Amino acid sequence: MHDLSRCVHHPAVSHEGFASLAVPTYRASTIVYEDAESFARRKHRGPDGYTYGLHGTPTTRTLEAQLTALHGGGRTILAPSGQAAIAVVMLTLLTPGDHVLIPDTVYGPVRGFCASYLAPRGIRFDAYDPMIGAGIAGLIDERTKLVWVESPGSGTMEVQDLPAIVAAAKAKGALVGCDNTWASPLLFKPLSFGADFAMEALTKYVGGHSDLLLGSVTVADLALHRRLKDTLRMLGIGVSPDEAALALRGLETMGVRLAHVGRVALDFAQRLSRSPLVDRVLHPALPACPGHALWKRDFRGASGVFSVVLKPETEPRLTAALADLGVFAIGASWGGTRSLIAPMSVTAERTAVPWTAPGPILRISIGLEGIDDLWADLDQILKRLEPEAVPNVA
Numbered sequence: 412m413h414d415l416s417r418c419v420h421h422p423a424v425s426h427e428g429f430a431s432l433a434v435p436t437y438r439a440s441t442i443v444y445e446d447a448e449s450f451a452r453r454k455h456r457g458p459d460g461y462t463y464g465l466h467g468t469p470t471t472r473t474l475e476a477q478l479t480a481l482h483g484g485g486r487t488i489l490a491p492s493g494q495a496a497i498a499v500v501m502l503t504l505l506t507p508g509d510h511v512l513i514p515d516t517v518y519g520p521v522r523g524f525c526a527s528y529l530a531p532r533g534i535r536f537d538a539y540d541p542m543i544g545a546g547i548a549g550l551i552d553e554r555t556k557l558v559w560v561e562s563p564g565s566g567t568m569e570v571q572d573l574p575a576i577v578a579a580a581k582a583k584g585a586l587v588g589c590d591n592t593w594a595s596p597l598l599f600k601p602l603s604f605g606a607d608f609a610m611e612a613l614t615k616y617v618g619g620h621s622d623l624l625l626g627s628v629t630v631a632d633l634a635l636h637r638r639l640k641d642t643l644r645m646l647g648i649g650v651s652p653d654e655a656a657l658a659l660r661g662l663e664t665m666g667v668r669l670a671h672v673g674r675v676a677l678d679f680a681q682r683l684s685r686s687p688l689v690d691r692v693l694h695p696a697l698p699a700c701p702g703h704a705l706w707k708r709d710f711r712g713a714s715g716v717f718s719v720v721l722k723p724e725t726e727p728r729l730t731a732a733l734a735d736l737g738v739f740a741i742g743a744s745w746g747g748t749r750s751l752i753a754p755m756s757v758t759a760e761r762t763a764v765p766w767t768a769p770g771p772i773l774r775i776s777i778g779l780e781g782i783d784d785l786w787a788d789l790d791q792i793l794k795r796l797e798p799e800a801v802p803n804v805a
């Protein structure tokens with residue numbers, strides 16, 4: 412063999428005795444075939460066969476299979492972000508003239524996708540009250556193909572009655588998809604409540620380290636899986652095995668991370684609800700949270716994200732109060748090891764149910780820092796929000 416050939420032909424080495432616990436990261440565009448005939452017949456390999464790197468590698472398939480098992484589903488597809496996963500579901504089901512229902516509290520960019528991408532292409536959407544429950548029946552018309560659910564809702568944490576929505580949608584022939592990012596399959600399994608699609612932004616708790624973007628959709632019905640795969644193929648959407656490998660690693664520790672952040676978040680939610688500067692704490696495990704009884708009925712626990720509605724008089728001091736935090740960072744895309752705080756304004760994003768609380772909202776995502784350090788930050792924020800607080804001197 413010429414040296415130039417040696418450069419591109421990797422010698423076969425023994426794998427015997429090599430039993431690693433890690434999932435190998437298989438990178439591929441080309442997949443080679445044993446002969447010309449199997450190459451010619453590659454389209455017949457089915458949804459689980461390997462044909463081209465874009466359509467899956469053993470690394471991405473391992474992640475898919477693991478999520479499928481956690482959800483008790485049939486198959487899972489991966490997309491390059493949570494937002495892409497939602498868009499793929501909608502593009503798979505909806506054609507011009509169709510109608511989709513989204514909760515008023517939906518992850519903001521989903522409303523943007525409906526309004527600025529689907530609507531100009533003749534696909535109608537309506538936002539509904541997340542607490543509507545069985546009343547959703549009144550909003551489903553003969554062209555409604557999908558009812559989207561996100562529970563709890565972005566920013567304001569309303570827990571939805573998924574079984575009631577599923578029953579109403581099924582009766583009218585609409586499918587139901589559920590954004591399960593907050594709970595992860597450890598705390599809620601949408602397919603077991605009748606949803607057709609269980610979607611997660613793996614970017615959040617599965618990834619768990621703020622360093623990857625990935626989304627997933629798990630289905631029970633293999634025909635739906637095939638349709639989702641067709642959309643991915645036609646749009647040329649695939650995911651990197653490196654991202655999948657990071658998600659596989661994150662998944663291994665997700666259980667202990669969620670248990671920890673869930674405990675700390677609930678403790679802080681209870682402490683914050685006792686502050687006179689706080690109007691309401693929106694945490695599904697607290698009775699003041701809309702849908703608290705549904706959360707108790709359907710969920711196995713709470714994760715580490717909740718919101719605090721402050722009294723309106725704190726508003727002028729909020730920016731200063733959020734300066735010089737010791738451990739919290741200010742930012743979105745929660746679910747990592749670092750605790751985050753994000754001032755939210757939801758008023759402009761609500762069309763079905765006007766948001767009337769006049770005070771500012773803080774969304775808090777608990778990470779893995781020391782509990783005393785975290786509380787010191789929150790305590791400092793509260794102190795600086797007090798009317799008689801001395802302005803911080805730089």
Ligand SMILES: *Cc1c(COP(=O)(O)O)cnc(C)c1O
Pocket residue numbers: 491492493494495518561565590592593612613614615624625626744
């Ligand atoms: C972050 C998030 C998404 C989008 O995930 P990306 O991977 O950032 O696109 C979707 N839904 C919910 C509830 C989210 O929090």
